[in-house]
Amino acid sequence: MPNLLRLFLTVALLVFIAGCGDQRILEKLGFIQTTSYDLAPDKDDESEQKLLISVTIPRPDSGSGNGGVSREFLTAIASTSKGGRMNLSSQTELQLVSGQLRNTLFGISLARQGIWKHIDTLVRDPSISPRVKITVVNGNAHDLLAKNYPSHPRTGQYIDRMLEKESHSQVIPSTSLYQFTKDYFDDGIDPIAPIIKEVDGSIKIDGIALFQKDRYIMKIEPKQTLIFAFMRKDIKQGEITVDLTDENRSNEHVTLSSLVSHRSVKVTPAKGNFRVDINVKVTGSVLEYIGVLDLEKEQDRSTIERLVSEHVQANAEKLIAAMQRNRVDSLGLGKYIRSTLNYAQWHKLNWRDTYPNLEVKCHVNFRIKDYGMFTK
Structure with a gap:
């Protein structure tokens, strides 16, 4: 028994000494x-x-x-x-x-x-x-x-x-x-x-x-980051200002908040390559609108939804084209292509060379959830 107690004390002393050796003063x-x-x-x-x-x-x-x-x-x-x-x-x-x-x-x-x-x-x-x-x-x-x-x-x-x-x-x-x-x-x-x-x-x-x-x-660019986010993942909170001004509309802008989006990606074999469709559904609230349309009219709200959808879609496809030219797959489209192939097919594909020639389309569907509490 004394030998066991002596062994225990020796081990405890060694642990204590080792701990002191690694001690760090704040x-x-x-x-x-x-x-x-x-x-x-x-x-x-x-x-x-x-x-x-x-x-x-x-x-x-x-x-x-x-x-x-x-x-x-x-x-x-x-x-x-x-x-x-x-x-x-x-x-x-x-x-x-x-x-x-x-x-x-x-x-x-x-x-x-x-x-x-x-x-x-x-x-x-x-x-x-x-x-x-x-x-x-x-x-x-x-x-x-x-x-x-x-x-x-x-x-x-x-x-x-x-x-x-x-x-x-x-x-x-x-x-x-x-x-x-x-x-x-x-x-x-x-x-x-x-x-x-x-x-x-x-x-x-x-x-x-x-x-x-x-x-x-x-x-x-900073003005395009949210559009990039729409294509890369689902988002639960966001805000964007869209310039709707064109030859038919003068000084028309809309600011949308509380944006929630869902993205899905569909891959289809096409002409020796692949076609990728990125579908983005977005809902949000109108925080501010400057223009001639009346937000209380359903037809005018539908017009804004269409214009915003077209704006986001056009800018999204410009970003996709720029990424393909620079050979950067920042949206992770390769993961969706890879999931349709087996191991040998994927490594034979040479994704870095295939990616720039990929047919990629983005489809955006925006819906106004609400447009404020003020009514005439």
Whole structure:
């Protein structure tokens, strides 16, 4: 019995000592909140293209006396992400940790060359959450992250909150590390990510970045993002303004809110290739209408429904044509084609070459759910 007790105490002591060896003092940790990657400026004496890596770390603002939070901004030039991490660590007395990382920004020049090897580094790190956001910066990510925006909270938090809000309203996708990785390895769809940029001292959404594998190829303009969303998935909340002005109508606009859409995709073999029909049904409320039609008349409401349907459909088909020209399958049409074939047929198809010649049609059916409480 004494021997058993002695063994138990010895094991307990070893566990306690091991735990103390890995102990981390909160005040000594630097929790990285946002990180950015850019191509480093070229230097004539260096043939290797290096990375410009930056991070932001929230720090208690003890000097303010009001319990506020400031930030520490670190930047380094290195050949690899991990090499940059060690360089950054040497610039601060804090031990850098990635468990609170919220967002990773990629400058557009780097995104054009491909970002998978940098994302792969994040995926392999067990301390980094798969929910970390992937974002493209139209410009230099370091410059955007380094700047302070006095009217807003810390820059990293400002970006994170804006992306959360815009993704909830369906304006942009919420692209996480997990989602980008999943789409990267899926041969029936290409990844997407939101684009942001600085405009007049503020940060704004600049559309959606479309990738071919891990290389940025083209973007969806901000005015077209909801139409793109209609074709990519079902949405439960959205808002859009449609310009109905043409040669027969002068200064006619309608704003629609509380949009709910359902998308279905039908694949039909056609002339040695495939025909894909994307059917989109949308219901919504008229938030504002400027024009000569009377919303209380059923015939005029039907006219607005038809005009909105035609507008969304025409713009949707323009987006499809642009994606086919650039060989980016951001709508995931390949997954629907793949589901109609067996394994051998799919890999014999060579989807990247087949996709541009695909016959794709979008059909939009919009219905007005209500048009306000005011009546004459």
